[in-house]
Amino acid sequence: MTTDTPGRLLQLLSLLQTPREWPGGELAERLGVSRRTVRRDVDRLRELGYPVQATMGADGGYRLVAGKAMPPLVLDDEEAVAIAVGLRAGAGHAVAGVDEASVRALAKLEQVLPGRLRHRVSTLQAATTPLTSGDGASIAPETLTVMASTVAGRERLRFAYRAGDGSDSRRLTEPYRLVSTGRRWYLVAYDLDRDDWRTFRVDRVSEPFATGARFAPRELPTGSAAEYLRQSIQRRQDSYAYEVEFTGSVDFVASRVPAWAGRPEPLEAGGCVLRGTSGGPMEWLAVRLAMVGCDFVVREPGELVRCVRELGGRLSRAGGG
Incomplete structure (x- = not known):
């Protein structure tokens, strides 16, 4: 019998996230509690924002349906590894439809992945070779996730950069946004050493390091990072x-x-x-x-x-x- 209420709620949520209807009696048996306790736990999940739908009938049933907001998901080990591998594969190439949102999701997921799962993800990716079109530059997913985390956390970012003419430099920046053009990833950031805004091709970045130093965001000269990148390319x-x-x-x-x-x-x-x-x-x-x-x-x-x-x-x- 599950006596730990938080643990039982997580177990119930994990069951409900399976796309099927669960009879109340089966849930009670799985959790080792009474049907009355199942009903109370379902009410607690609803209070937390999970849209649990109940159906009438001899045994009554419950299922998770689409709601107005996206509540937190509970993933088992295999699901977490599958999602991380998929996001890494997409993030490594700036393809249309895979933009900053997927990189932010990957950064959040890898931040909480246990060490054993992180190792499984890295091992699986190292053992596979993606079949790509060859028209975009490959990027290490770790580079994108470090950048995404500094953008979200307003944290200064240091990295090595190789310019188009082959010259190497070290940059200390206040990252603003990652922008995907469909073929490449760019970082729009304020370059502290040059005291000006800059765009950086992410495939030319190496050794990205989150310094831990926070900063107050500056106002971008243009309305959006995409517009600033467009004007930068134009120049x-x-x-x-x-x-x-x-x-x-x-x-x-x-x-x-x-x-x-x-x-x-x-x-x-x-x-x-x-x-x-x-x-x-x-x-x-x-x-x-x-x-x-x-x-x-x-x-x-x-x-x-x-x-x-x-x-x-x-x-x-x-x-x-």
């Missing part, structure tokens, strides 16, 4: 401006392009126009434009127009056209 010499018209609506196109690409604007004749700046390969931008899912016309630059034509011809030939 680089190897960047180029582009203008693309889409037949789709503003909301549709905005939902299919990354934030760094800019915000589309409506056109009087219908559709919308996207203006932005990129410092990445034009081939990649051409692919991303084609993936939006509606017809489009590249207005500039001419090199991007040629790139899109070549891509279209290559895809047409591949399809037998």
Whole structure:
């Protein structure tokens, strides 16, 4: 019989998180308590924010349903390892749809993982090789989780950095946000040694170290970290401006392009126009434009127009056209 009420509540919650309906008698038998105690424990879970639904019947049943808020989850060892491995695999590559939120979740989970589970996660990941597209830089998940924890905790971050020209330096920063562009991760941070805001490609970062020193967040010069990154890329010499018209609506196109690409604007004749700046390969931008899912016309630059034509011809030939 389970006499420890907190322990019994956690055991009950773990059972209810299995996607099925539990008869009251079965729960009472599993927990070694009376049905009346089960009813009281269910009421306690509801007070804590867990949406437990009861059904009428001879035996009565309980199940956990979707609620208005996300209460804490109770994971067993296998579930915790599975989630951590999945988040690590996604965080190692800046793919569309896997952004800062997943990295924050990974940082929170690894912070509370017992040592035995942390070892299982590391061992499993070391024994596997992800099949990736090869168009994005690989990043150690530990690097992202350290950065995410310092962003969330407003803690100064020190790291080694290799610039695009190959020069090495040590940086002491006040991290602001991690930004995923779909191909790469960037850190937007205030560089204390240079007394200015900077963006850092995370795949060029090594030896990240959370110093433990707290700081009061500064005001970013632009409205968002994504906008600051876009302007930072625009200032680089190897960047180029582009203008693309889409037949789709503003909301549709905005939902299919990354934030760094800019915000589309409506056109009087219908559709919308996207203006932005990129410092990445034009081939990649051409692919991303084609993936939006509606017809489009590249207005500039001419090199991007040629790139899109070549891509279209290559895809047409591949399809037998």
